[in-house]
Amino acid sequence: MAGIYLHIPFCDTKCIYCDFYSITNHSKKSEFLGAIKKEMISRSAVLTNRQFDSIFFGGGTPSLLEAAEFRELFDVLYSNYHISADTEITIEANPGTLSREKLDQFRTLPINRMSFGVQSFNNGELKFLTRIHTAEEAMESIKHAKAAGFDNLNLDLIFALPGQKLDNWKYNLEKAIKLDTKHISAYSLIFEKGTMLYSMREKKQVSQADIDLEQEMYEFTMEFLESAGYKQYEISNYAKPGFECRHNLKYWTLEEYISFGPSASSYIGNERWTNIKNIGRYIELVEAGKPAYDFIETIDSQTSVTEHIMLGLRSRGVYFEDFRSKHGIDFESAYVTPIQTLLSNGYAVKDESKLTLTRKGYAMCDELVATLF
Ligand code: SF4
Known part of the structure; x- marks a missing residue:
């Protein structure tokens, strides 16, 4: 089944490390909501044969x-797309934007999963x-969400901050585990070009964490979360059994997804496109009845094979039957040498259905994929 993504670009402030398309000027909010509804309707005619089970x-x-604004978006979604009864419906939430009252209102909507951008439990780091x-506000938001009846919660954390020690990071993980959310995403801090953080590093106002410490933190995270009952199912993602994010799994298993809003990327059939990263232009294009993308590509079979291996190894593994049915290739016989290298060095394990990276393999995933495949 396919997934649906909606990009809501508004933020209260711009975080220094953020590379996502987000704006702090909310003056175009109602025009944006009108446009995203139009985009959803205009795309729906060619997707009538698809069933969706994640939003x-x-x-x-x-x-x-x-x-009330969410309700209108759901009305458009449910009247134009085939949405399964048990669809996973996630919203990303910033703890600073949620009162208990608002969470109670959200509970009356079809939303059944919330992903909190907490990032740290240390006020200096925040x-x-x-x-x-x-x-404190982040912890309160999560408690309120639980009290309002949301039991499928994710919490995002960032490690390898400048000056952060392993103990500081351990403290954040302990706090997260205590909150007993079903899912934790733990990312290392990336200095993305174009962000404030990147230019701070260029100006030597801040320095990046030591690479060995970052690696130590990553390895510690895998062990610590696993021992607390979270299973790692992707390089940066850990879930209690049965609570893997269905929507994100679609990206990692090359399933189809249709996306709406500025900067949103879609993958349908063998085409992938990304909408323009400019709210004003996005609204103009949609209102003129034109596609809102500024990039589109056709995925050829070789690219599809490479992405399948890379995304599979980064997440739950490469499933042989799935690989054969998607590409008509027997994975085990086509990649005998790389598979043998992974197995003999303890980077991967294999059973009759799949090849999966070990913790040691996850820690070197990008390098292994690039050199072996
Ligand atoms: S990190 Fe999240 S809250 Fe911060 S600017 Fe980016 S999208 Fe907005």
Whole structure:
């Protein structure tokens, strides 16, 4: 089944490390909501034979929207797309934007999963990251979400911050585990070109964490979360059994997804396209009845094979039957030498259905994929 993504680009402030398309000027909000509804309707005619079982509101900060605004988006989705009864419906939430009252209103919507951008439980680290909330507010938001009846929660954390020690990171993981959310995403801090953080490093105002310490933190995370009952199912993602994010798994298993809003990427059939990263232009294009993308590509069979291996190894593994049915290739006989190298060095394990990376393999995943495949 396929997934649906909606990009809600509004944020209260821009975090220094953020590379997502987000804007702090909310003056075009109602025009944007009108345009995204139009885009959903205009795309639906060619997708009538698809069934959808995941919807993800990302951003930006979707939790800035009001419940009534979400309701209108759901009305359009449910009247134009075949949405399964048990669909996973996630919204990304910024702890600084949610009151208990708002969470109660959200509970009346079809939303059944919330992903909190917490990033740290240390107020100094949060300040450095220019987050709009404190550690206490983040904990309160999660408790309120649980009390409102949301039991499928994710929490995003960032490690390898400048000056952060392994103990500081351990403290964040302990706090996260105590909150007993079903899912934790733990990413290392990336200095993306174009961000404030990147230029701070260029100006030598901040220095990146030592690579060996970052590796130590990553290896510690895998062990620590696993021992607390979270199974790693992707390089940066850990879930209690049965709570893997269905929507993100679609990206990692090359399933189809249709996306709406500025900067949103879609993958349908053998085409992948990305909408323009400019809200004004996005609205103009949609209102003129034109496609809102500024990039489109056709995925050829070789690219599809390479992506399948890379994404499979980064996540739950390469499933032989799935690989054969998608590409008409027997994975085990086509890649005898790389598979043997992974197995003999302890980077991967193999059973009768799949090849999966070990912790040691996850820690070197990008390098292994690049050199072996
Ligand atoms: S709240 Fe999230 S999307 Fe918005 S600027 Fe910060 S990191 Fe980016």
